[in-house]
Amino acid sequence: MTTLKRARTSFSLNFAAFPPAVLEEIVVAASDLCLLVTDANVVEDIIRGGAVDDxxxxxxxxxxxxxxVSKDSWRKLDMLWSAQKQDAPVWRHLNFIIPNDPKGEGVPLLVRRIAVDNGRSIVVCRDLRPSVKMQKTFNTALHEMVQSLEDSQSAQQFHPSDSGGAKAKTSVFQGRATAAVEKAIDEVGHLPLAEIVTQTAQVLEDICIQLAYEKCDYDLSKTADLLGISSDELASRIHFVP
Known part of the structure; x- marks a missing residue:
C-alpha cells in the first residue's frame, strides 16, 4: 500500500507539470463529462466529452x-458530498435535468466526486444512456420471450398441475435475467461496451434456451422449433441436463 501511495505521489507531481490544454484532453478522455463545482456547490465550469455534446x-x-439533478437523485448527491476524502472512491447513478428536453427524460450519469483542498469539487461523469437503453432492450426481449412461451404452453395444453411450477420457474429465470442486466450496468466504465453486451446476451440466451427446453418437456426438436434454430445448433448450446 505504501508503494502505491508513493507511486501516486510521484505521478501527481509529474501530472501537475502538464499544460492546461493537455490536462483538459486527459479529463475528456477519462470521462464523458466533468463539472467544476465551487465550495457553495454551484457549477463553475464544464468540460464535455463527445458522448454528451448533443x-x-x-x-x-x-x-x-x-x-x-432530479429530486430522486438528491439523496445520492448528498451521499457523494458526505463521503470522506480518505474513503474508497464512490460512484453514484444520478439523473440530470436537461432544459427544454422534448422527452423530459434527462440524462443518467454515473458520477464520482473528487474533493479539492480549497473546498471546490471536480465531478467526473460517465454517460449511462447506452446501458439504460440496453437494459430496456433486454427487458422488452425477456417479456416477449416469456409471453411467447406462455402462449405456446397454453396452445399445447400442458397439464394443469404443472401450471404453478412453470410460473415459479419463469419467475426464477426472470430474476436471473434481471441480475445479469444489473451486473452489466455495474461493469460500465470497467469493460468495453461490446464485451458487456456480449457477456449479457450470452447469459440471456442460455436462460431462454433452458426455459424453452423445460417448457417443451426436454424435447430437443420441439425446443428448436420454438426457438427458431436448428436442432444441431440447440444441442451445441445446451449446457445442462434435465
Whole structure:
C-alpha cells in the first residue's frame, strides 16, 4: 500500500507539470463529462466529452448542482458530498435535468466526486444512456420471450398441475435475467461496451434456451422449433441436463 501511495505521489507531481490544454484532453478522455463545482456547490465550469455534446450546453453554469439533478437523485448527491476524502472512491447513478428536453427524460450519469483542498469539487461523469437503453432492450426481449412461451404452453395444453411450477420457474429465470442486466450496468466504465453486451446476451440466451427446453418437456426438436434454430445448433448450446 505504501508503494502505491508513493507511486501516486510521484505521478501527481509529474501530472501537475502538464499544460492546461493537455490536462483538459486527459479529463475528456477519462470521462464523458466533468463539472467544476465551487465550495457553495454551484457549477463553475464544464468540460464535455463527445458522448454528451448533443444534450448538455452552458445552461448548467452558475446554477446550484442540486437544481440540475432530479429530486430522486438528491439523496445520492448528498451521499457523494458526505463521503470522506480518505474513503474508497464512490460512484453514484444520478439523473440530470436537461432544459427544454422534448422527452423530459434527462440524462443518467454515473458520477464520482473528487474533493479539492480549497473546498471546490471536480465531478467526473460517465454517460449511462447506452446501458439504460440496453437494459430496456433486454427487458422488452425477456417479456416477449416469456409471453411467447406462455402462449405456446397454453396452445399445447400442458397439464394443469404443472401450471404453478412453470410460473415459479419463469419467475426464477426472470430474476436471473434481471441480475445479469444489473451486473452489466455495474461493469460500465470497467469493460468495453461490446464485451458487456456480449457477456449479457450470452447469459440471456442460455436462460431462454433452458426455459424453452423445460417448457417443451426436454424435447430437443420441439425446443428448436420454438426457438427458431436448428436442432444441431440447440444441442451445441445446451449446457445442462434435465
Amino acid at each position: 444534450l448538455i450546453g452552458e445552461d448548467w453554469i452558475d446554477k446550484p448542482l442540486q437544481s440540475i
